[in-house]
Amino acid sequence: MWKIIGHDWAVQLLEASINQGNIANAYLLTGPDGVGKRTLALEMARALCCTGHPRPCDECDNCRAVIRGSHPDVLVIGPQDGSIKIDQVRELRRRAMLAPHRSRYKIYIITDAETATPEAANSLLKTLEEPPKHLVLILTASNADALLPTIVSRCQVINLRPVPLSTIEKALRERWDIQAEEATFLAHVSTGCPGVAIKLAQDEGLRDKREREIKTLLEILKGDVIDRFEWAASASRDPTTAQEMLERWLTIWRDMLLLAEGRRDWVVNLDFVDELGKAVEQMGKEALFKGLRETCSTVQALKKNANLRLALEVLMLNLPCTRA
Numbered sequence: 001m002w003k004i005i006g007h008d009w010a011v012q013l014l015e016a017s018i019n020q021g022n023i024a025n026a027y028l029l030t031g032p033d034g035v036g037k038r039t040l041a042l043e044m045a046r047a048l049c050c051t052g053h054p055r056p057c058d059e060c061d062n063c064r065a066v067i068r069g070s071h072p073d074v075l076v077i078g079p080q081d082g083s084i085k086i087d088q089v090r091e092l093r094r095r096a097m098l099a100p101h102r103s104r105y106k107i108y109i110i111t112d113a114e115t116a117t118p119e120a121a122n123s124l125l126k127t128l129e130e131p132p133k134h135l136v137l138i139l140t141a142s143n144a145d146a147l148l149p150t151i152v153s154r155c156q157v158i159n160l161r162p163v164p165l166s167t168i169e170k171a172l173r174e175r176w177d178i179q180a181e182e183a184t185f186l187a188h189v190s191t192g193c194p195g196v197a198i199k200l201a202q203d204e205g206l207r208d209k210r211e212r213e214i215k216t217l218l219e220i221l222k223g224d225v226i227d228r229f230e231w232a233a234s235a236s237r238d239p240t241t242a243q244e245m246l247e248r249w250l251t252i253w254r255d256m257l258l259l260a261e262g263r264r265d266w267v268v269n270l271d272f273v274d275e276l277g278k279a280v281e282q283m284g285k286e287a288l289f290k291g292l293r294e295t296c297s298t299v300q301a302l303k304k305n306a307n308l309r310l311a312l313e314v315l316m317l318n319l320p321c322t323r324a
């Protein structure tokens, strides 16, 4: 059984090609973080190596070895210090030339392929141009546009879309034994990415961080310019945390706009729905749009390496406030 939440169509497609022996040399799985790209790649590897029935069977030595991460024909590489390096791809190419040990195929998975350095990407392209017959290469990336078009054109592209919240909720209850109310909350916060829900369920620190991010915005909306600039000064000391916080704030503005439209059922941050509702009453729709716009443009500016302190201060001046 394929152990993945949602993406039934993708599983059916891959299953059919495996059963017909019609397997592409390379696949590219795209979609947002936590949607299930790596999981699907590993399940595909398991199905390709499996000697049981139906594939993947969960019982044979091959299935177990892939799950343990110790199958000699399955290799996963990902970014080291933020990027995939030429040496990693060279090593992969060297190993790919050798015949498989235990299976018909060698399945090599490259996660976050968009982080490959130009040299690594070119080396990868060479493998894709003349792949050994036994090699199945599976790349994952947030989107195909982030890769060389010459790489994309040599892959079968499978674009994974967010999974329906009800599917995630059901899986959390049935497979992870999570209580109904908690499962609903996690599914909403995940915005359709099961990996995000599972991480939040397992990591208390991550949950605290999320709550802090939401409370900080609510405090800032109440605060005056002095409070806001003090926050900007301290937040600018830690760029990664600041950027993650701003991304979280985008979900809050979205939620508040939905609440203003009376769409409580679409709200992501369900546990803060009362606080957000109050803030909506104090601000009005115009201010909400402004808040979303300003936060969005700060996120964009930071992606283009704007000065963090300055960008945060500008944001602080432009955000609406909930003070009477």
Ligand SMILES: [Zn+2]
Residues within 6 Å of the ligand: 049, 050, 051, 052, 053, 055, 056, 057, 058, 059, 060, 061, 062, 063, 064
């Ligand atoms: Zn098996």
